[in-house]
Amino acid sequence: MPETSTPTRRAPELSLTLASPAPAPVRDRPISPPMDPVHRGDVPCSTTVRPSHRSSSFDEPVPLPAPRGPVSRALIDLLSGDAEAIVDLRLLRWTGDPTKATTDDDLQLALWLTYEQHYRGLAGVDERWEWHPELVWARRSWEQHLLDGLRGETDEHASRDGQDPTSGRARVQAVLNELASADDEPSLSKFLMREATSRQFGEFLIHRSLYHLKEADPHTWAIPRLSGSVKAAMVTIQADEYGGGAMPAMHAQLFRTLLMDWDLHDTYGHYLDHVPGVTLLATNVISLFGLHRRWRGALVGHLAMFEMTSSVPNGRYARGHRRLGGGEEAALFFDEHVVADSVHDQIALHDLAGGLADHEPQLVDDIIFGARCAAYADAAFAGHVFDRWGKGASSLRRPVDGSSEVAS
Amino acid sequence: MNPEPEAAYEYEVDEEPRPGLGVSITVCPDGPLLVRGPVELVSADGETVEHPRRVVALCRCGRSRLKPLCDGSHRLSRFRDPATGDQITHVLNRARPAPTE
Numbered sequence: 001m002p003e004t005s006t007p008t009r010r011a012p013e014l015s016l017t018l019a020s021p022a023p024a025p026v027r028d029r030p031i032s033p034p035m036d037p038v039h040r041g042d043v044p045c046s047t048t049v050r051p052s053h054r055s056s057s058f059d060e061p062v063p064l065p066a067p068r069g070p071v072s073r074a075l076i077d078l079l080s081g082d083a084e085a086i087v088d089l090r091l092l093r094w095t096g097d098p099t100k101a102t103t104d105d106d107l108q109l110a111l112w113l114t115y116e117q118h119y120r121g122l123a124g125v126d127e128r129w130e131w132h133p134e135l136v137w138a139r140r141s142w143e144q145h146l147l148d149g150l151r152g153e154t155d156e157h158a159s160r161d162g163q164d165p166t167s168g169r170a171r172v173q174a175v176l177n178e179l180a181s182a183d184d185e186p187s188l189s190k191f192l193m194r195e196a197t198s199r200q201f202g203e204f205l206i207h208r209s210l211y212h213l214k215e216a217d218p219h220t221w222a223i224p225r226l227s228g229s230v231k232a233a234m235v236t237i238q239a240d241e242y243g244g245g246a247m248p249a250m251h252a253q254l255f256r257t258l259l260m261d262w263d264l265h266d267t268y269g270h271y272l273d274h275v276p277g278v279t280l281l282a283t284n285v286i287s288l289f290g291l292h293r294r295w296r297g298a299l300v301g302h303l304a305m306f307e308m309t310s311s312v313p314n315g316r317y318a319r320g321h322r323r324l325g326g327g328e329e330a331a332l333f334f335d336e337h338v339v340a341d342s343v344h345d346q347i348a349l350h351d352l353a354g355g356l357a358d359h360e361p362q363l364v365d366d367i368i369f370g371a372r373c374a375a376y377a378d379a380a381f382a383g384h385v386f387d388r389w390g391k392g393a394s395s396l397r398r399p400v401d402g403s404s405e406v407a408s
Numbered sequence: 409m410n411p412e413p414e415a416a417y418e419y420e421v422d423e424e425p426r427p428g429l430g431v432s433i434t435v436c437p438d439g440p441l442l443v444r445g446p447v448e449l450v451s452a453d454g455e456t457v458e459h460p461r462r463v464v465a466l467c468r469c470g471r472s473r474l475k476p477l478c479d480g481s482h483r484l485s486r487f488r489d490p491a492t493g494d495q496i497t498h499v500l501n502r503a504r505p506a507p508t509e
């Protein structure tokens with residue numbers, strides 16, 4: 001294990017696993033010690049500081065980030081104040097370029113913040129804002145922009161689906177299989193496997209931390225909206241995501257071990273200020289589908305695509321991680337996903353998405369839309385990362401080395 | 409592990425299996441064999457393999473790097489076997505390939 005400055009909030013059970021006498025890794029990491037100026041003041045320097053509370057096994061509400069435009073600025077101002085206050089809805093109207101809604105920093109951050117109130121919450125924010133009617137109204141308009149954007153990004157493909165005479169199940173499975181087998185080039189997973197530097201691999205983990213530290217949570221919203229065998233399929237998948245109820249085996253917890261192995265912060269939401277809108281999109285899409293029963297078909301389609309495109313890339317990430325000297329305990333996050341998701345792939349395709357198409361055939365288009373959105377969000381993220389790395393730049397909005405450069 | 413699987417197995421011996429608690433193998437189209445339920449996995453020399461998984465996907469395409477488990481490689485190798493009910497029934501009862509369309 002590297003000896004550089006690391007967060008000292010490790011849970012005891014994780015410290016034990018990391019204490020294995022691994023040989024000094026041969027790599028040019030760490031990408032940087034977690035000393036970025038934004039959060040330096042928050043980093044406790046001793047385990048004696050509220051050790052049980054600061055342990056990484058229980059998340060705390062996310063501190064409000066820096067605004068990224070007029071809407072997120074107005075929102076953050078609101079959230080910092082009294083939930084009884086009069087809300088000026090004009091300030092919450094997003095007037096950006098509708099064709100760039102899916103990756104717009106301001107819009108995606110505003111959505112992310114309102115959604116986060118349904119997960120771990122926001123530090124110092126009155127919890128009544130979660131269901132504040134005017135804020136819900138404002139979010140609805142942002143969601144419409146997001147949905148319009150997603151429609152725009154996925155429509156050109158949708159026309160190829162055709163309306164063949166086969167059953168809804170067959171149509172769902174044909175489209176999902178086609179999407180899942182695309183393995184587009186350039187492939188981010190192949191790049192991470194073969195070529196990525198340690199800094200690039202670390203950036204990848206930073207982006208992914210916004211999802212994996214609450215891995216599975218956004219899809220769990222589907223459970224109360226399903227029933228019968230479709231619900232059972234959903235629970236089979238989610239049970240694995242949550243480690244079958246064993247905390248150290250929860251996928252979010254495995255990701256913590258991975259982050260710590262890479263000398264990265266494992267605090268929930270820590271890298272919010274660093275990641276661009278396209279990264280927030282990935283979780284916002286699932287939250288959007290998850291928080292509206294009306295989008296349960298899309299939520300199921302999204303999860304199915306997630307599971308169907310997970311085993312192979314995770315196998316590649318694991319090889320990249322090991323190539324760069326990553327630890328074996330930490331590699332379990334990737335290794336476990338290869339095995340678990342090869343099972344989930346089939347359950348999601350046949351029992352979950354196929355089952356829902358059988359029982360609610362009116363949702364077939366939504367299931368396919370959700371799957372396309374998952375594929376789009378993944379491709380948009382990869383496109384962003386390749387674009388930045390191709391220019392020799394950081395893929396982060398604010399690199400973790402503390403430089404104030406903002407790639408907008 | 410919780411004792412549920414063993415209890416379910418005993419139950420199955422003399423009565424109808426409880427739904428969802430029996431052993432089943434799903435032949436996945438173009439994919440692996442999905443084995444669910446309290447099944448004992450043994451090596452050819454008779455050793456029982458202890459593992460924590462309630463459902464396992466066994467490789468059917470031959471390309472997995474994790475055999476006997478599936479690692480998703482069938483998607484890359486474009487493994488094709490439709491595994492329809494008709495096809496499986498035909499093969500199991502007639503011991504010959506199902507007619508192709």
